[in-house]
Amino acid sequence: MLVNRRHTLGLFGAAAGSLILPRHLMAQAPRRSITIAVQKISNNNTLDIWNEQSNVGERVFFPNLWEGLITRDWMGNQGPLPGLATEWKRLDDKTIELKLRQGVRFHNGDELTAEDVVFSFSDERVFAGTEPAGGKTLYADDFKPQTAKELPANVPGVGRRLWPALRGVEAVDKYTVRFHNATPDLTLEGRLYAYGSQIASKRAWDEAATYAEWANKPVTTGSYMVEEYLPDVSLTLVAFDDHWAGCPPLERIRYVEVPEVASRVNGLLSGEYDFACDLPPDQIDAVANAPGLEVQSSTIWNHRISVFNTQNEIMADPLVRRAMTHAIDRQAIVDALWAGQTVIPAGIQFESYAAADMFIDGWTAPEYNPDLARDLLKQAGYKGDPIPYFLLNNYYTNQTSTGQVLTEMWQQAGLNIQIQMKENWSQIFGGEGERGVRDWSASNNINDPITPMVTQFGPNGQAQQNKEWTNDELNQLSVVLETSTDHATRKKAYARMLEIAEREDPVYTVLHQNAVFTGMKSELNWKAAPAFAMDFRATNWNV
Numbered sequence: 071m072l073v074n075r076r077h078t079l080g081l082f083g084a085a086a087g088s089l090i091l092p093r094h095l096m097a098q099a100p101r102r103s104i105t106i107a108v109q110k111i112s113n114n115n116t117l118d119i120w121n122e123q124s125n126v127g128e129r130v131f132f133p134n135l136w137e138g139l140i141t142r143d144w145m146g147n148q149g150p151l152p153g154l155a156t157e158w159k160r161l162d163d164k165t166i167e168l169k170l171r172q173g174v175r176f177h178n179g180d181e182l183t184a185e186d187v188v189f190s191f192s193d194e195r196v197f198a199g200t201e202p203a204g205g206k207t208l209y210a211d212d213f214k215p216q217t218a219k220e221l222p223a224n225v226p227g228v229g230r231r232l233w234p235a236l237r238g239v240e241a242v243d244k245y246t247v248r249f250h251n252a253t254p255d256l257t258l259e260g261r262l263y264a265y266g267s268q269i270a271s272k273r274a275w276d277e278a279a280t281y282a283e284w285a286n287k288p289v290t291t292g293s294y295m296v297e298e299y300l301p302d303v304s305l306t307l308v309a310f311d312d313h314w315a316g317c318p319p320l321e322r323i324r325y326v327e328v329p330e331v332a333s334r335v336n337g338l339l340s341g342e343y344d345f346a347c348d349l350p351p352d353q354i355d356a357v358a359n360a361p362g363l364e365v366q367s368s369t370i371w372n373h374r375i376s377v378f379n380t381q382n383e384i385m386a387d388p389l390v391r392r393a394m395t396h397a398i399d400r401q402a403i404v405d406a407l408w409a410g411q412t413v414i415p416a417g418i419q420f421e422s423y424a425a426a427d428m429f430i431d432g433w434t435a436p437e438y439n440p441d442l443a444r445d446l447l448k449q450a451g452y453k454g455d456p457i458p459y460f461l462l463n464n465y466y467t468n469q470t471s472t473g474q475v476l477t478e479m480w481q482q483a484g485l486n487i488q489i490q491m492k493e494n495w496s497q498i499f500g501g502e503g504e505r506g507v508r509d510w511s512a513s514n515n516i517n518d519p520i521t522p523m524v525t526q527f528g529p530n531g532q533a534q535q536n537k538e539w540t541n542d543e544l545n546q547l548s549v550v551l552e553t554s555t556d557h558a559t560r561k562k563a564y565a566r567m568l569e570i571a572e573r574e575d576p577v578y579t580v581l582h583q584n585a586v587f588t589g590m591k592s593e594l595n596w597k598a599a600p601a602f603a604m605d606f607r608a609t610n611w612n613v
Contacts, residue, residue: 101309102613103322104344104594106604107334109465111325113495115301116285119268120196120225123532125372125511128265128602129347130305130325134318135292136268139168139187139247140259144599145610148371148422149517150263154182154291158262163254163555166262170245174314176271177295184241189272191239191249196221196229196266202252204234205549207529207540218280224535231530232266234552253553256560260516293318293607303327319611331464338363338589345604348467349587351409357589365589366598371422371514372584373415374466376476378577379538381503384457388575389450390485394507395436395572395579397443397483403475404582407468412585417572418523420514427557428519430565435580436572443483456488457506460498463491469509472581499536511584519564524548527577539577544570 110126119127119136133144141153155168174182193199198213198221208230210223235252242248249258261267274289287296293315294307305325309318326343328334335353338346339360349357349365358365378394380386400414416433423429461473473489480487487507492498498508512522527533528548534540543566550563571577588598595612599605 101319101321103324104320104606105324105326105342106345106347107328107337107343108325108347109327109329109334111305111327112301114222116222116282117288117296117299117305118225118285120228120266121222121285123228123265125513125602129604131268132603133292134294134323134604134606135290135296135307136288137291138263138268139170140263140267142263144601144603144605145597148601150259153263154269158259160258161248163256164251165248166258167242167246167248168262170247171314172245174291175312176274176291177289177310178271178274179312180271180273182269182291183244184247186269186272187247188239188241189275190269191233191236191267195270195275196225196233197236198226198229200226200230202235202237204230204253204552205529205545207534207545209535209537215281218282219278221281227530227535228266231525231528231532231535232264233261234530254555255552256555257516257518257520257552260518260520264515264521294320294323297322316608318606319608319613320606323606329463335589344591344594346589347586347604348464349589350468350471351407351411351587353589354409354587362592363589364592365587366596367411367585367587368598368600369412369583369585370601371420372602373418373512374472374581374584375418375510375512375578376581377508377510377533377538378579379501379505379507380540381537382457382506383503384452384455385506387450387452389446390452390457391576392436392573393443393446393450393452393483394480394485395576396439396446397480397485398436398476398579398581399438399479400435400581401438403472407471407475408582408585412583415580415583417568417580418512418578419519419568420517422514422517423519426518428561428564430561430568433565433568440479440483443485447484452484454484454486456486458501458504459487459489460492460501460505460508461489462494462498462509466509466511467585467587473509476581502537510578512578512580519567520551523564523567523571524551527571533577539575541570541575541577544575 111130112122113124114121119131138153139155140150143149143151154171156171158168160166189195208227213223213226237250237252240248271289275284278284286299293313295310297306297308299305307323309321311317334346337343354365357363378385378391384390404412414435417435464470477487477489512526515521529545547563547567551560554560
């Protein structure tokens with residue numbers, strides 16, 4: 071097994087001499103069911119990890135429903151752990167071989183084999199015949215499904231966003247697979263435990279009449295399986311007692327959509343909910359001071375950002391975008407809205423990069439300098455025309471209040487920013503040339519600057535696939551970062567990408583590192599991960 075140089079792999083196993091009972095006997099003890107109030111379950115109203123690349127998806131998908139060959143250490147350092155594969159090794163800089171865990175069952179009773187892994191990375195499931203080469207932007211308009219069974223139009227582009235040069239997966243034997251890349255890639259192991267690399271049952275896919283039918287109840291290997299999914303209402307997962315790691319500790323997990331913070335808090339206080347997610351800091355005391363309740367909190371590997379749209383005629387001028395980056399007092403936002411419980415990161419960088427010497431020392435978020443912002447607007451010849459800010463109502467914690475504060479700061483620098491409230495992401499992206507700025511967040515999924523710099527802002531990042539922004543030099547450097555095996559070359563490319571994306575031709579500006587606050591019943595003795603994901607496996611449940 072390869073050991074990632076940044077993390078020590080943890081191995082699961084039964085203690086020597088322990089008594090192993092049949093799983094159906096282990097399941098006899100009564101188990102608790104829980105209800106979790108969340109802001110949103112799925113933005114695309116599916117449970118497909120390729121179609122739902124979001125923080126809300128992370129919360130309900132991982133680590134309970136979907137599993138990958140390599141899994142993330144959700145409760146620890148976020149590094150790799152054995153999952154559906156027990157070991158892996160590099161054959162060369164383009165090829166990785168993995169040994170599957172034997173005896174793993176899907177929710178339909180089938181055994182996991184190499185055939186399911188090959189299918190999970192196939193044209194039919196993900197790539198739709200796209201070429202294994204980075205640097206070229208794929209647009210959803212080029213992939214209109216012709217039948218109800220074909221993939222949603224956005225999925226092939228997401229596939230090449232996460233696996234730009236995967237040529238295919240080979241079944242060496244029933245329990246051995248090889249991933250073949252068209253180019254060298256130092257991050258193959260990381261890609262295997264990031265979003266999108268989880269394994270689905272081939273037979274369940276084949277038997278589904280439509281993609282929508284399959285995506286509402288995907289058959290996976292997770293500790294819990296889908297019992298009922300009501301889009302925009304609730305998702306109920308039920309224990310899968312034939313799971314390879316043993317019976318899950320809960321009978322059912324029910325996620326309920328409760329968009330309003332006050333309703334989530336009141337439901338927790340009344341006992342209606344066992345958990346209430348995405349609490350803003352100003353609600354912490356109300357929950358923590360209530361009998362029998364507590365708040366779990368953590369900063370996570372996710373940064374809140376504002377994203378610019380150069381389809382808007384005014385925003386096409388980089389001087390205007392640069393002015394917007396210098397008009398923001400980030401520390402004031404952290405102090406006023408987050409009670410100082412988070413930090414301002416060094417641009418789109420994460421501390422985990424340092425272990426591989428990929429952190430760019432000395433880099434910072436743009437300085438707060440309203441005088442410089444006004445001078446840049448003067449150079450741009452900006453006349454005060456309105457710039458629409460498309461805003462969702464607290465999809466992110468404190469989103470509305472942050473949007474209002476940002477608007478005030480931009481207006482003080484001379485920018486005529488006008489908030490337009492929207493109901494969902496489809497309305498956000500429907501703005502095209504009208505929208506000037508929107509909210510987003512950026513995550514580090516594989517402990518390498520590829521995430522999020524390339525996966526979110528490179529040629530197949532969402533920003534470019536939605537035609538919000540493009541930059542030829544950054545796209546060329548994206549290929550360097552993805553394919554080079556020389557450390558110095560990769561680090562130099564990343565440093566230059568930061569200069570382009572945050573200074574010269576801004577596509578986004580960083581606001582602050584994200585933090586998650588989860589209210590819960592203290593009796594549950596559960597711990598929050600340093601991530602959006604909520605872990606309800608036996609190793610994190612002690613009631």
